[in-house]
Amino acid sequence: MGITIWTAVFTLQTVQDTPEEVSESLNGLIGADLQRQAKPLLAAAGWNFADAWPEDHGWASDAPVIDEGKTIGVSFVTSPELDQEASDGRALNDRWRIVVGLDTGMFAKTKTRRFELLRAMARDAENVCLSLGASGLVWEVGGPQTADLAKAL
Numbered sequence: 001m002g003i004t005i006w007t008a009v010f011t012l013q014t015v016q017d018t019p020e021e022v023s024e025s026l027n028g029l030i031g032a033d034l035q036r037q038a039k040p041l042l043a044a045a046g047w048n049f050a051d052a053w054p055e056d057h058g059w060a061s062d063a064p065v066i067d068e069g070k071t072i073g074v075s076f077v078t079s080p081e082l083d084q085e086a087s088d089g090r091a092l093n094d095r096w097r098i099v100v101g102l103d104t105g106m107f108a109k110t111k112t113r114r115f116e117l118l119r120a121m122a123r124d125a126e127n128v129c130l131s132l133g134a135s136g137l138v139w140e141v142g143g144p145q146t147a148d149l150a151k152a153l
Helices: 019-024 032-044 108-131
Strands: 003-011 053-055 058-067 070-080 095-103 135-141
Touching: 003 108, 019 032, 032 058, 032 070, 032 108, 058 095, 058 108, 070 108, 095 108, 108 135
Parallel strands: none
Antiparallel strands: 003 095, 003 135, 053 058, 058 070, 070 095
16 A cells, blocks of 8 residues: 655635634644635535544545545645744745645556546646635645656655
């Protein structure tokens, strides 16, 4: 088994966690509002993410995905690009990070199929962020345009 994780960073000015969410965050990593705004847009694209919860790496949610009869989970994490929040529940310089991840499996056929699921999720997450007003979105690791499967896995 191998979890493949891709990350993107961008600027988005319309995200602000509530004081309650800031106090719930772990390690000062906010991101609940970005999850809340993204969830219905991802649902419209077919991804049924659970409500987000604070983790030590940001706010996380999972969605079930059926792969040849087996249910696996795809992860979506939101956090500030810099590991701290501004005092008002916004990310410093309005810089955000998203992380998508999926267990790509052990076998070549499974990896190829699941890589396409991850690519679809990343593409939809990118489109959601852009529709929310994100600018300068760059995939630091992986991403929907990754052409070489071997590098991504």
